[in-house]
Amino acid sequence: MSTLLQVSGLRVQSGPRELLHGIDLRVERGERVGLIGESGSGKTLTLLALMGLLPEALRATGAARLDGEDRDLLTLGDRASARLRGRRVSMVFQEPMTALDPLLPVGRQVAEILTLHGFAGGARAARGRSVELLDGVGLPDPGAAARAYPHELSGGQRQRVMLAMAMANTPDLLLADEPTTALDVTVQRRVLDLMREQVARSGTSLVFVTHDLGIVADLCDRVVILRDGAVVEEGPLDRVFSAPQHPYTRSLLAVSALATDARGRLVTVVDLGSGTTGAVSTGAVSTGAGMTGAATAAAGTQATGAVPATTPADGSADAVVVTAPGRPAAPQPGPHEVLPDQAAPHVFNHLPGDAPLLAVAELRRTYVRPHRIGRATHVQAVRDVSFEVREGQRFGVVGESGSGKSTLLRLVTGLDQATAGSVRIGGREVVGTPERALGWLRRTAQIVFQDPMGSLDPRMRIAEVVTEPLRGVGADERRARAAEVLDAVGLPATALDRYPHQFSGGQRQRIAIARAVVTRPQLLVADEAVSSLDVSVRAQVLNLLSDLADEYGLTLLFVSHDLAVVRRTCDTVAVMNEGRIVECGPTDQVYEHPLHPYTAELVAAAPRLRAAGA
């Protein structure tokens, strides 16, 4: 193998602040390298610097040599760098919804990258070739696809178009920046397979940036671990995943596998400065969902350390409540069932003679979309869903985008009105009750939303945010309650008078959780509550939710697209597809012995963390 790209001492500065602190990276011809890091680690900046696409305020120094080019990539200037981009070095971006020009047919956009680099045969031939390229990435009816505008394609299809574009001139190097993060797992699987096939066929080297170790395990030969703008570890995939050298790599592997310690708590990233390492119980890990290889390996090396890694990394070390393992009186599990073929009403998770906290019966939500002239189209978001959740259960709902899981959640919490059916919480009906009469519901059920940035009012102090749900409570008591719940979620009382923007993403989600539990609800509903968090923070928030559920006796309704997270968090899981629950049962049973083909597909498509050799 010969070296294609050699980056040495890459530094990126933003004014006086240094964002990348001298990154070294080598890519051989035909090699697939995974660049791994959490948000803020500098992985995207590294790619942009190589492409010459850094924002103007940033300055890159160091050296980046591409085989066959005399000049350094970092000092090329826009014009010279443009001649390389799309021809020798291509890039696929994270967000397929916005990465294409909305005003041009995608065929024209693919043809453009050909003509830009002097495609022989002119514009007409380039258009013909673009149809072939779209065919090559598996778009059905490529001729029609070429004439389609981006908004007429799905996210997965757009990412295929992006890939067709990036590979159009068979580049030597493909840079992929989290290209599948915004996609559903089944779509992600297909796009990754396609990408692997395309780079293999044209001998293109790949640098794949991601925070998802599972994807890297599937795709890459070698990995580079980044943290805070510096490389912490680098090496062949097998070696790094089976015998990680750096404590950060070890913890990253453990948190990604959602490994647990001896007391059944999720391992969190250790604060490297404090010099502690995590202790992972091998026994706990081996029950993990198909991630045994790496996690056990991580555990093996980590078992040398003795201090349990329950120290949260975001500076709230002393506050997380540690409860004894083994929750009081775990509720009896429900039966493992699959949707009957006949559309007879079926109540999932039902135990005879039980009074459930949440009872959903034949719930339906149809959106009417007015259509030009005449008939309106009816979109059935939730189709006759029936299930029960008993007190103390942790009920997970998994499904891909468009499966109706978020709609279901809005109906249950009275944020949207059902078309038909019934939702009873503690025996009281939600459906059909006017919003002003739902005060009891707001005290009984609270929600934590996905986006901790968007769901907190930026102009309210934390004390106001947290105590807003409290009605008719005096100012002094409000403050006392706020301090109490902040303490429970591991934030200091000094946070009371600060504003949301002064906190990190993980801390904001703690605040959102504090707001949700301040009314002492019976039911806590979490809508993708950890999906926008980094893996290290994710483990902390999940631990917190689990602790609070024990302490406050909460029943959890946990909606997520992430099967591994649901497996760790929930005792019962319902799988949703096209507005229906297709399968429901105890989590381990559903994952290990899926009864419905869709569940099987979903479980198989989820990227797994395992050592490549295993």
Next chain:
Amino acid sequence: MLLTVLRRLGVFALTALVASVVVFVLLAVLPGDPARAQLGLDATPDQVAALRHQLGLDRSLPAQYVHWLGQLATGSLGISYSTRAPVGPEVLNAMQVSLLLVLAGMVVAALIALPTGLLAAVRQGRADGAALSAATQVGISVPSFLAGLLLVTVFAVRLHWLPSGGWVAPVDGVGGFLRHLVLPALALGLVRGAILSRYLRSALLDVQREDFMRTARAKGMTRWQALRRHGLRNALVPVVTVTGVELAGLLVGAVVIETVFVIPGLGSLLLRSVANRDLVEVQAVVMVVVLLVLALNLLVDLVYVLVDPRLRRAR
């Protein structure tokens, strides 16, 4: 696509109908009796009543409205109270003049806005970009009549390059027409151009932050190529919207400019008919202006649909 156009047309017709009611009612409830105003103070009540009958003023308001609308539908704009002649031809003439003026103003505005907006966006943060930006700010602050007076002072009074006012129809000589058009079009277009330029600049700056611009550069375009091929078209979407509003503003602005330059457009006609208390003519002019604004907006809506494919599959 066709359905979208049809629906926009339907909305246009409905709005026009509502507007006609508003125009009619507003003018009908104005105090003052046109019949008495025409006949003067000496007229006997019988004479006034006779004239009122003749003008149809003794009928109920809805009946008057239906009659007026019927006339409008057949293309007749009514008989002038003061001259007893149909107002139609006069109003149509004035409309042609005003439309030409507005179009010329729009062309001037576009000619100013495109280069300055582009440059201000590309050179943003640099001295020349900031200077351009400041210049457009000044341009916005100058009222168009003042710009008109300044233009007349410099180019007509001092330099004698162009006439200071008046109007020559295109059929009576293209040279004369253009010579008379330049100054009023400039006066009208300068301010609008400055406004458009700022909109274009901010739209371009917004577009440059879009992901697809990064994609375009990743495909091998330089910053400038990406701006030209993908940025400009996308930036025009919001600018087209603003242009619709601006066109209506231009039409109203033209009323002032026509007075400054003594041009026989709708503005001048409106002023005269108000002075004469000629309600029929006022109604006709106002209605024509309203219809023009609506039609221009319809046009902009359709252009919008052409530019943005996302709107073709309208909900």
